Amino acid sequence: MNVTEPFIEFRDVSFAYNDRPILKDLSFQIARGQLVAIMGGSGSGKTTMLRLIAGQVRPQKGQVRVDGRDLSTMSHAELYEHRRRMGFLFQFGALFTDLSVGDNVAFPLREHTDLPARLIDDLVTLKLNAVGLRGAEKLMPSELSGGMARRVALARAIALDPRLMLYDEPFTGLDPISLGVIAHLIKKLNDALDTTAVMVTHDVTKSLEIVDYVFFVAQGRIIAEGTPDQVRASDSPWLRQFIDGAPEGPVHFAYPAASSLEADLGLEVRHA
Numbered sequence: 001m002n003v004t005e006p007f008i009e010f011r012d013v014s015f016a017y018n019d020r021p022i023l024k025d026l027s028f029q030i031a032r033g034q035l036v037a038i039m040g041g042s043g044s045g046k047t048t049m050l051r052l053i054a055g056q057v058r059p060q061k062g063q064v065r066v067d068g069r070d071l072s073t074m075s076h077a078e079l080y081e082h083r084r085r086m087g088f089l090f091q092f093g094a095l096f097t098d099l100s101v102g103d104n105v106a107f108p109l110r111e112h113t114d115l116p117a118r119l120i121d122d123l124v125t126l127k128l129n130a131v132g133l134r135g136a137e138k139l140m141p142s143e144l145s146g147g148m149a150r151r152v153a154l155a156r157a158i159a160l161d162p163r164l165m166l167y168d169e170p171f172t173g174l175d176p177i178s179l180g181v182i183a184h185l186i187k188k189l190n191d192a193l194d195t196t197a198v199m200v201t202h203d204v205t206k207s208l209e210i211v212d213y214v215f216f217v218a219q220g221r222i223i224a225e226g227t228p229d230q231v232r233a234s235d236s237p238w239l240r241q242f243i244d245g246a247p248e249g250p251v252h253f254a255y256p257a258a259s260s261l262e263a264d265l266g267l268e269v270r271h272a
């Protein structure tokens with residue numbers, strides 16, 4: 001994705017945990033307001049990309065820029081503010097089990113604002129309404145289905161009207177109907193709140209229904225990217241195997257690979 005004013009930008013980012021390289025000279029841009037998926041094999045560095053965007057880890061080389069700012073130049077206070085303006089929905093979206101639904105959603109509002117209690121109650125009602133759960137304030141997490149719990153976690157994630165949402169495997173463990181509900185809520189909320197969102201997911205079919213753009217990551221690099229239509233139309237064997245979920249194909253599951261995936265497959269770097 002080439003954009004004139006990117007909201008998120010990686011410039012030649014390399015990242016290693018200790019001495020183990022994870023991301024290599026990674027460059028990409030995401031425009032403001034987009035809902036973007038990052039897909040790729042297990043251990044390819046997708047969650048690490050989210051952690052870099054959140055400023056939880058720093059690259060050894062290159063820049064991670066959000067809204068025009070290089071995160072590595074931010075002070076502690078600025079990084080804190082950056083994170084406060086982000087919403088997270090992670091795998092299984094853990095709720096506080098000893099707090100009611102309403103108190104779960106109110107939690108970030110009480111932590112990060114000085115708003116009066118009545119206004120917080122109204123905001124909780126609005127956020128729960130946005131995920132179709134108005135009236136569920138008094139329920140405890142143990143009384144919720146998995147799909148409902150994920151929606152409460154989503155309401156909590158958007159409580160502070162984030163400008164940036166990070167989703168890490170938001171569909172894991174959901175039945176197909178709940179998965180569809182969450183996916184379309186993510187899309188609807190992104191449009192309604194004008195948020196920029198990055199979603200790490202393995203669910204190709206559902207993601208292609210809702211996202212604006214997809215990056216495919218393998219071995220620390222983006223090896224393909226495009227809009228859902230471009231991805232569906234691609235005849236790259238690697239993408240076809242990924243999209244069709246075929247057990248046999250060019251993707252090697254053995255670890256470690258002796259040579260790079262692109263080289264093995266004769267793929268051009270970055271095509272959809």
Ligand SMILES: Nc1ncnc2c1ncn2[C@@H]1O[C@H](COP(=O)(O)OP(=O)(O)OP(=O)(O)O)[C@@H](O)[C@H]1O
Pocket residue numbers: 017018022040041042043044045046047048049
């Ligand atoms: N804190 C850490 N310290 C050391 N190594 C780590 C750490 N976190 C992740 N790794 C390793 O870095 C690699 C990339 O991890 P990451 O979680 O970014 O991959 P991923 O693409 O999100 O994988 P998955 O789809 O399996 O969740 C993995 O091999 C993982 O074992």
